Amino acid sequence: MENTSYIALSRQAALWRQMEVVANNMANANTPGFKTEQMMFTSYMSKTKSENTPFGYRLAFAQDIGVLHDTSEGALTQTGDQLDVAIHGAGYYTIDTPAGPRYTRDGHFQLDANGMMVTSAGYPLLQQNGNPIVFAPTETDITIASDGTVSTENGVIGQIDVVDFPNEQDLTPAGDGTYQTTAQASPVAHPNLVQGMLEESNVNPVVEMTGMLNILRSYENVMNMIQGEHDRQIKAMDALSEAQQQQS
Numbered sequence: 001m002e003n004t005s006y007i008a009l010s011r012q013a014a015l016w017r018q019m020e021v022v023a024n025n026m027a028n029a030n031t032p033g034f035k036t037e038q039m040m041f042t043s044y045m046s047k048t049k050s051e052n053t054p055f056g057y058r059l060a061f062a063q064d065i066g067v068l069h070d071t072s073e074g075a076l077t078q079t080g081d082q083l084d085v086a087i088h089g090a091g092y093y094t095i096d097t098p099a100g101p102r103y104t105r106d107g108h109f110q111l112d113a114n115g116m117m118v119t120s121a122g123y124p125l126l127q128q129n130g131n132p133i134v135f136a137p138t139e140t141d142i143t144i145a146s147d148g149t150v151s152t153e154n155g156v157i158g159q160i161d162v163v164d165f166p167n168e169q170d171l172t173p174a175g176d177g178t179y180q181t182t183a184q185a186s187p188v189a190h191p192n193l194v195q196g197m198l199e200e201s202n203v204n205p206v207v208e209m210t211g212m213l214n215i216l217r218s219y220e221n222v223m224n225m226i227q228g229e230h231d232r233q234i235k236a237m238d239a240l241s242e243a244q245q246q247q248s
Contacts, residue, residue, distance in 0.1 A: 008222050008225055008226045009226070011218075011222050012219060012222050012223070012226075014039070015215055015218055015219045015222070016219075017039060018039045018215055019212065019215050019216075019219075021037050021038065021039050021067060022208055022211050022212050022215065023212075024037065025037060025203050025208050026203070026205065026208050026209070026212070028201055028203060029201055029203040029205050029208075030200075030201060031106070031177060031201050032105075032106045032107065032108050032177070032198045032199060032200060032201065033074065033087075033104060033105030033106035033107065033177060033198075033199050033201070034074075034106075034177065034201035034202070034203060035069045035070055035071055035072075035105075035201075035202060036069070036070040036201075036202055036203050036204070036208075037067045037068065037069055037070070038067070038068045038070065039066075039067060039068075040066045040067065040068050068169065069168065069169060069171065070202060071168045072202050073088070073089070073199065073202065074199045074200040074201055074202040075199070075200045076088065076194060076197045076198070076199055076200070077197060077198050077199075077200055078196060078197050079196060079197060079198055080196050081196060082142045082143075082144075082195060082196060083108075083109045083110055083111070083117065083142065084107055084108055084109070084195070084196055084197060084198050085107040085109065085144050085160070085193050085194065085195055085197075086107050086193070086194045086197040086198050086199045087105055087107065087162065087191065087192070087193060087194075087199060088192040088193070088194050088199075089191075089192045090164050090188055091105075091162040091163065091164050091188040091191050092104060092105055092162070092163055092164065092165075092171075092179070092185075093105070093106075093107065093125055093126075093160065093161070093162065094125075094126040094161040094162075094163055094185070095119055095123045095124070095125060095126065095178055096123060096124045096126055096132065097123050097174075097178070099174070099180075100180070101126075101185075102123070102174050102178035102179065102180055103163065103171065103178060103179045103180070103181070103185070104119065104177050104178045104179065105199055106119065106120070106177040106178075106198075106199075107193075107197075107198055107199065108120055108198055109125055111135065114134065115134050115135040115136065115137060115139075116132050116133065116134050116135075117132065117133040117134070117135070117150075118132075119176065119177070119178075120176070120177075121176040121177075123176070123178075125160065126160075126161045127150075127158035127159055127160060127161055128148075128158070128159050128160075128161045128187065129158065130161075131158070133150055133157060133158055133160070134157075135152060135157070136152075136154070139152040139153065139154060140152075140153075141153040143195070144160070144193060144195040145193070145195075146191070146192050146193050146194070147159065147190070147191055147193070148160035148161075148162055148191050148193050160191075160193065161187070162187070162188045162191035162193070163185035163186060163187055163188060164185070164186060164187075164188050165181065165183050165184075165185060165186070166183065166186075167183070170182075170183045171183075
Protein backbone atom coordinates (compact mmCIF):
# COMPACT_ATOMS: atom_id res chain seq x y z
CA MET A 1 0.00 0.00 0.00
CA GLU A 2 2.97 2.28 0.52
CA ASN A 3 3.98 2.08 -3.16
CA THR A 4 1.43 4.71 -4.18
CA SER A 5 2.73 7.12 -1.56
CA TYR A 6 6.36 6.50 -2.49
CA ILE A 7 5.67 7.20 -6.16
CA ALA A 8 3.73 10.35 -5.27
CA LEU A 9 6.52 11.54 -2.99
CA SER A 10 9.07 11.07 -5.77
CA ARG A 11 6.89 13.25 -7.98
CA GLN A 12 6.64 15.90 -5.25
CA ALA A 13 10.42 15.98 -4.83
CA ALA A 14 10.87 16.44 -8.59
CA LEU A 15 8.27 19.23 -8.66
CA TRP A 16 10.00 20.97 -5.75
CA ARG A 17 13.31 20.91 -7.62
CA GLN A 18 11.58 22.17 -10.75
CA MET A 19 10.08 25.04 -8.76
CA GLU A 20 13.57 26.01 -7.54
CA VAL A 21 14.81 26.17 -11.14
CA VAL A 22 11.85 28.30 -12.26
CA ALA A 23 12.28 30.62 -9.26
CA ASN A 24 15.97 31.04 -10.16
CA ASN A 25 14.99 31.91 -13.73
CA MET A 26 12.57 34.56 -12.46
CA ALA A 27 15.19 35.99 -10.09
CA ASN A 28 17.62 36.39 -13.00
CA ALA A 29 15.17 37.84 -15.51
CA ASN A 30 17.15 41.10 -15.46
CA THR A 31 20.65 39.59 -15.19
CA PRO A 32 22.69 40.37 -18.36
CA GLY A 33 23.64 37.26 -20.31
CA PHE A 34 21.67 34.85 -18.08
CA LYS A 35 20.42 31.68 -19.79
CA THR A 36 17.11 30.06 -18.91
CA GLU A 37 17.33 26.66 -17.22
CA GLN A 38 14.89 23.78 -17.52
CA MET A 39 14.66 20.52 -15.57
CA MET A 40 15.10 17.18 -17.31
CA PHE A 41 13.04 14.28 -15.96
CA THR A 42 12.98 10.53 -16.45
CA SER A 43 11.25 7.51 -14.93
CA TYR A 44 13.22 5.37 -12.51
CA MET A 45 11.98 1.79 -12.81
CA SER A 46 12.04 -0.35 -9.67
CA LYS A 47 11.06 -4.02 -9.51
CA THR A 48 9.11 -5.25 -6.48
CA LYS A 49 7.83 -8.61 -5.25
CA SER A 50 5.18 -9.79 -2.82
CA GLU A 51 3.38 -13.00 -1.87
CA ASN A 52 0.67 -12.25 -4.40
CA THR A 53 3.13 -11.26 -7.16
CA PRO A 54 6.15 -13.60 -6.80
CA PHE A 55 7.55 -12.51 -10.17
CA GLY A 56 7.24 -8.88 -9.22
CA TYR A 57 6.11 -5.86 -11.16
CA ARG A 58 7.68 -2.55 -12.06
CA LEU A 59 7.11 0.75 -10.30
CA ALA A 60 7.89 4.01 -12.09
CA PHE A 61 9.30 6.78 -9.90
CA ALA A 62 9.79 10.37 -11.11
CA GLN A 63 13.46 11.41 -11.13
CA ASP A 64 15.13 14.69 -12.13
CA ILE A 65 18.37 13.88 -13.92
CA GLY A 66 19.79 17.29 -14.75
CA VAL A 67 19.33 20.84 -15.96
CA LEU A 68 19.12 21.92 -19.59
CA HIS A 69 20.38 25.39 -20.54
CA ASP A 70 18.59 27.43 -23.18
CA THR A 71 21.64 28.87 -24.95
CA SER A 72 19.68 31.08 -27.34
CA GLU A 73 20.89 34.68 -27.50
CA GLY A 74 19.08 37.32 -25.47
CA ALA A 75 18.07 40.69 -26.87
CA LEU A 76 20.79 43.32 -27.15
CA THR A 77 20.15 46.58 -25.33
CA GLN A 78 22.07 49.79 -25.95
CA THR A 79 23.58 51.35 -22.81
CA GLY A 80 26.12 53.77 -24.24
CA ASP A 81 28.67 52.74 -21.60
CA GLN A 82 32.06 52.20 -23.24
CA LEU A 83 32.82 49.28 -20.89
CA ASP A 84 29.59 47.42 -21.71
CA VAL A 85 30.27 44.81 -24.39
CA ALA A 86 27.76 42.32 -25.79
CA ILE A 87 28.63 39.11 -27.62
CA HIS A 88 26.53 38.77 -30.77
CA GLY A 89 26.63 35.11 -31.74
CA ALA A 90 28.73 32.33 -30.22
CA GLY A 91 31.22 32.74 -27.42
CA TYR A 92 31.94 33.43 -23.76
CA TYR A 93 34.28 35.83 -22.01
CA THR A 94 37.10 34.26 -19.98
CA ILE A 95 37.22 35.47 -16.38
CA ASP A 96 40.03 34.93 -13.89
CA THR A 97 38.83 33.88 -10.42
CA PRO A 98 40.55 32.44 -7.31
CA ALA A 99 38.90 29.11 -8.18
CA GLY A 100 40.29 29.11 -11.73
CA PRO A 101 38.97 30.31 -15.10
CA ARG A 102 35.25 30.97 -15.38
CA TYR A 103 33.16 31.91 -18.40
CA THR A 104 30.32 34.39 -18.85
CA ARG A 105 28.25 36.29 -21.40
CA ASP A 106 27.59 39.12 -18.97
CA GLY A 107 29.46 41.99 -20.62
CA HIS A 108 28.83 44.60 -17.94
CA PHE A 109 32.45 45.50 -17.06
CA GLN A 110 34.00 48.28 -15.00
CA LEU A 111 37.41 49.52 -13.88
CA ASP A 112 38.75 48.70 -10.43
CA ALA A 113 41.05 50.92 -8.36
CA ASN A 114 44.08 49.69 -10.36
CA GLY A 115 42.54 50.45 -13.76
CA MET A 116 41.84 46.78 -14.42
CA MET A 117 38.78 45.80 -16.49
CA VAL A 118 36.71 43.56 -14.20
CA THR A 119 33.24 42.06 -13.83
CA SER A 120 30.65 43.38 -11.39
CA ALA A 121 32.00 40.86 -8.86
CA GLY A 122 35.56 42.20 -9.33
CA TYR A 123 37.00 39.33 -11.41
CA PRO A 124 39.47 40.35 -14.17
CA LEU A 125 38.51 39.97 -17.81
CA LEU A 126 41.30 38.12 -19.65
CA GLN A 127 43.02 38.81 -22.94
CA GLN A 128 43.92 36.08 -25.42
CA ASN A 129 47.42 35.96 -23.89
CA GLY A 130 45.95 35.18 -20.46
CA ASN A 131 46.70 38.59 -18.95
CA PRO A 132 44.11 41.04 -17.58
CA ILE A 133 43.27 44.26 -19.39
CA VAL A 134 44.72 47.28 -17.57
CA PHE A 135 44.31 50.95 -18.48
CA ALA A 136 46.56 53.85 -17.47
CA PRO A 137 44.95 56.48 -15.23
CA THR A 138 45.07 59.04 -18.05
CA GLU A 139 43.41 56.80 -20.64
CA THR A 140 39.75 57.66 -21.07
CA ASP A 141 38.93 57.06 -24.74
CA ILE A 142 38.33 53.29 -24.73
CA THR A 143 37.40 51.55 -27.97
CA ILE A 144 36.51 47.87 -28.29
CA ALA A 145 36.35 46.54 -31.86
CA SER A 146 34.08 43.74 -33.03
CA ASP A 147 36.97 41.24 -32.92
CA GLY A 148 37.67 42.14 -29.27
CA THR A 149 40.65 44.42 -29.85
CA VAL A 150 40.84 46.99 -27.03
CA SER A 151 42.39 50.38 -27.80
CA THR A 152 42.73 53.80 -26.24
CA GLU A 153 44.08 57.14 -27.40
CA ASN A 154 47.54 55.68 -26.73
CA GLY A 155 47.12 52.67 -29.02
CA VAL A 156 46.17 48.97 -28.82
CA ILE A 157 46.18 47.37 -25.37
CA GLY A 158 45.17 43.81 -26.21
CA GLN A 159 42.40 41.55 -27.46
CA ILE A 160 39.57 40.14 -25.35
CA ASP A 161 39.58 36.34 -25.08
CA VAL A 162 36.30 34.96 -26.49
CA VAL A 163 35.97 31.18 -26.37
CA ASP A 164 33.41 28.50 -27.10
CA PHE A 165 32.83 24.83 -26.28
CA PRO A 166 31.79 21.76 -28.29
CA ASN A 167 28.81 21.24 -25.99
CA GLU A 168 27.54 24.25 -24.06
CA GLN A 169 25.45 21.94 -21.86
CA ASP A 170 28.71 20.94 -20.14
CA LEU A 171 28.81 24.39 -18.56
CA THR A 172 27.52 24.54 -14.99
CA PRO A 173 26.67 27.71 -13.02
CA ALA A 174 29.50 28.89 -10.75
CA GLY A 175 27.90 32.00 -9.24
CA ASP A 176 28.11 35.70 -10.08
CA GLY A 177 26.79 35.04 -13.59
CA THR A 178 29.72 32.76 -14.50
CA TYR A 179 30.01 29.14 -15.63
CA GLN A 180 32.63 26.46 -15.09
CA THR A 181 33.51 23.31 -16.99
CA THR A 182 36.23 20.71 -17.35
CA ALA A 183 35.85 20.80 -21.15
CA GLN A 184 38.58 22.38 -23.22
CA ALA A 185 37.78 25.90 -24.40
CA SER A 186 38.57 26.84 -27.98
CA PRO A 187 38.97 30.42 -29.30
CA VAL A 188 36.15 31.81 -31.42
CA ALA A 189 37.73 32.44 -34.80
CA HIS A 190 35.65 35.50 -35.66
CA PRO A 191 33.99 36.93 -32.55
CA ASN A 192 31.38 39.63 -32.96
CA LEU A 193 31.47 42.05 -30.01
CA VAL A 194 29.32 45.15 -29.79
CA GLN A 195 30.56 47.98 -27.57
CA GLY A 196 28.05 50.06 -25.64
CA MET A 197 25.46 47.26 -25.54
CA LEU A 198 24.48 44.43 -23.20
CA GLU A 199 22.89 41.06 -23.90
CA GLU A 200 19.77 40.74 -21.80
CA SER A 201 18.65 37.56 -20.07
CA ASN A 202 16.72 35.23 -22.39
CA VAL A 203 14.20 34.50 -19.62
CA ASN A 204 10.58 35.01 -20.69
CA PRO A 205 8.78 36.05 -17.47
CA VAL A 206 5.33 35.19 -18.86
CA VAL A 207 6.42 31.64 -19.75
CA GLU A 208 8.13 31.18 -16.38
CA MET A 209 5.09 32.45 -14.45
CA THR A 210 2.82 30.10 -16.39
CA GLY A 211 5.19 27.23 -15.63
CA MET A 212 5.21 28.14 -11.95
CA LEU A 213 1.42 28.03 -11.79
CA ASN A 214 1.38 24.65 -13.53
CA ILE A 215 3.92 23.29 -11.05
CA LEU A 216 1.85 24.53 -8.10
CA ARG A 217 -1.27 22.92 -9.57
CA SER A 218 0.55 19.60 -10.09
CA TYR A 219 1.97 19.72 -6.57
CA GLU A 220 -1.50 20.27 -5.10
CA ASN A 221 -2.88 17.36 -7.14
CA VAL A 222 -0.17 15.06 -5.80
CA MET A 223 -0.87 16.22 -2.24
CA ASN A 224 -4.57 15.45 -2.73
CA MET A 225 -3.71 12.00 -4.04
CA ILE A 226 -1.48 11.30 -1.03
CA GLN A 227 -4.21 12.48 1.35
CA GLY A 228 -6.78 10.37 -0.49
CA GLU A 229 -4.57 7.28 -0.22
CA HIS A 230 -4.04 7.98 3.47
CA ASP A 231 -7.79 8.28 4.05
CA ARG A 232 -8.38 5.06 2.12
CA GLN A 233 -5.89 3.17 4.28
CA ILE A 234 -7.47 4.53 7.49
CA LYS A 235 -10.93 3.44 6.33
CA ALA A 236 -9.58 0.00 5.37
CA MET A 237 -7.99 -0.47 8.80
CA ASP A 238 -11.16 0.69 10.56
CA ALA A 239 -13.26 -1.71 8.51
CA LEU A 240 -10.84 -4.58 9.21
CA SER A 241 -10.82 -3.80 12.94
CA GLU A 242 -14.64 -3.70 13.02
CA ALA A 243 -14.89 -7.01 11.20
CA GLN A 244 -12.50 -8.67 13.65
CA GLN A 245 -14.51 -7.35 16.62
CA GLN A 246 -17.71 -8.75 15.14
CA GLN A 247 -16.08 -12.17 14.66
CA SER A 248 -14.86 -12.24 18.24
